Amino acid sequence: MKRTFKIAVLPGDGIGPEIMEAAIEVLNAVSKKYDLQFEYKEGLIGGAAIDATGDPLPDETLKIAKESDAVLLAAVGGEKWDNLPTDKRPEKGLLRIRKELELFANLRPGKAYTALLDSSPLKETLIKGVDLVVIRELTGGIYFGEPRGIEERKGEKVGFNTMIYYEHEVKRIAKLAFEIARGRKKKVTSVDKANVLEVSALWREIVTETHSDYQDVELEHMYVDNCAMQLVRRPKDFDVIVTGNLFGDILSDEAGALTGSLGMLPSASIGERYALYEPVHGSAPDIAGQGIANPIAMILSAAMMLDITCKVPQAARDIENAVEKVLNEGYRTGDIWSPGTKKVNTKEMTEAIIEHI
Numbered sequence: 001m002k003r004t005f006k007i008a009v010l011p012g013d014g015i016g017p018e019i020m021e022a023a024i025e026v027l028n029a030v031s032k033k034y035d036l037q038f039e040y041k042e043g044l045i046g047g048a049a050i051d052a053t054g055d056p057l058p059d060e061t062l063k064i065a066k067e068s069d070a071v072l073l074a075a076v077g078g079e080k081w082d083n084l085p086t087d088k089r090p091e092k093g094l095l096r097i098r099k100e101l102e103l104f105a106n107l108r109p110g111k112a113y114t115a116l117l118d119s120s121p122l123k124e125t126l127i128k129g130v131d132l133v134v135i136r137e138l139t140g141g142i143y144f145g146e147p148r149g150i151e152e153r154k155g156e157k158v159g160f161n162t163m164i165y166y167e168h169e170v171k172r173i174a175k176l177a178f179e180i181a182r183g184r185k186k187k188v189t190s191v192d193k194a195n196v197l198e199v200s201a202l203w204r205e206i207v208t209e210t211h212s213d214y215q216d217v218e219l220e221h222m223y224v225d226n227c228a229m230q231l232v233r234r235p236k237d238f239d240v241i242v243t244g245n246l247f248g249d250i251l252s253d254e255a256g257a258l259t260g261s262l263g264m265l266p267s268a269s270i271g272e273r274y275a276l277y278e279p280v281h282g283s284a285p286d287i288a289g290q291g292i293a294n295p296i297a298m299i300l301s302a303a304m305m306l307d308i309t310c311k312v313p314q315a316a317r318d319i320e321n322a323v324e325k326v327l328n329e330g331y332r333t334g335d336i337w338s339p340g341t342k343k344v345n346t347k348e349m350t351e352a353i354i355e356h357i
């Protein structure tokens with residue numbers, strides 16, 4: 001029996017529309033094999049939405065998202081909108097949709113591909129076998145804390161934000177991290193700055209408390225500065241990294257660079273009711289409009305959707321295997337290209353992946 005899923009499609013800005021088209025072609029290819037049907041509904045977000053409506057997240061887009069089984073989002077942002085105030089920028093649309101859909105956890109897997117070992121800035125011996133996931137808290141912390149602002153004090157301007165975590169926010173992300181670790185190598189590294197910040201001291205206390213229900217999982221605590229360093233020194237020692245919104249943003253880009261390119265890194269933003277799938281990278285304005293972006297992060301984000309929302313893990317594995325095969329065959333977009341490999345554009349990479357599905 002055919003299973004139908006409603007998918008909200010939010011291409012956004014820069015390379016967004018180019019990589020979204022690629023992901024939809026791959027989903028359509030896989031749908032035939034697994035008797036799935038996708039009903040896509042496109043919405044505006046980010047700069048594209050500002051240009052059309054003045055709002056980076058129009059009500060109509062939120063409505064489409066809430067009426068869907070899953071949201072696919074490519075990327076937002078660009079120079080054109082960089083001088084707008086923080087709460088009017090394209091990025092605000094992304095932050096708001098995460099908050100409105102209560103997507104409290106962002107799963108960002110980072111895996112070393114054998115074929116890409118020479119694209120990593122690290123030595124092959126360090127990077128071979130890396131398989132980790134950063135679980136980033138996504139609807140709290142300094143991104144959303146109040147008070148925030150820029151104001152005049154003592155005759156000069158002052159900018160301020162608040163890093164704040166409620167106990168329940170830490171507990172639910174910690175629980176998820178332990179659950180996910182149970183299906184992996186059973187190790188959680190909780191990353192904070194508890195030697196300086198009260199918010200981190202509480203984070204550490206709640207994670208430790210939550211761990212008492214997961215004694216089969218190893219828990220270690222690490223300061224964020226040390227973690228940034230250990231990630232390049234011994235990345236293989238990490239399994240699940242759980243951390244707050246800001247630290248997770250930074251560490252996941254770092255993990256991306258380790259394994260080759262940001263253009264390879266998918267993510268899933270999940271909550272109790274909704275799920276949104278988005279690459280870790282941004283709108284890459286420097287290469288937008290040229291048809292040369294790496295579509296793999298977006299395609300693998302769609303694969304995470306097949307796994308988590310559609311619950312067809314085999315279809316997700318098919319896509320992941322197809323990606324691995326084209327990399328083994330030497331196909332490379334510019335960001336992962338090295339001498340001796342075949343340089344391809346977005347379309348050619350997508351077609352090569354589809355051929356292996």
Ligand SMILES: NC(=O)c1ccc[n+]([C@@H]2O[C@H](COP(=O)([O-])OP(=O)(O)OC[C@H]3O[C@@H](n4cnc5c(N)ncnc54)[C@H](O)[C@@H]3O)[C@@H](O)[C@H]2O)c1
Nearest residue numbers: 075076077078262263280281282283284286287293294335
């Ligand atoms: N989720 C999102 O929508 C998101 C995430 C990060 C940044 N942004 C926004 O994107 C804009 C650009 O930000 P940035 O330059 O700091 O980060 P970026 O991730 O867009 O780009 C960083 C570098 O990586 C390259 N890159 C990224 N994705 C790639 C891909 N798929 N294929 C090939 N190369 C790729 C870019 O060309 C660039 O050199 C900003 O407006 C920023 O706010 C959006």
Ligand SMILES: CC(C)[C@H](C(=O)O)[C@@H](O)C(=O)O
Nearest residue numbers: 077091092094095249280282
């Ligand atoms: C564009 C920006 C708001 C966003 C974030 O900081 O969360 C991005 O960097 C990401 O990693 O998804």
Ligand SMILES: [Mg+2]
Nearest residue numbers: 249250253280
């Ligand atoms: Mg980021």
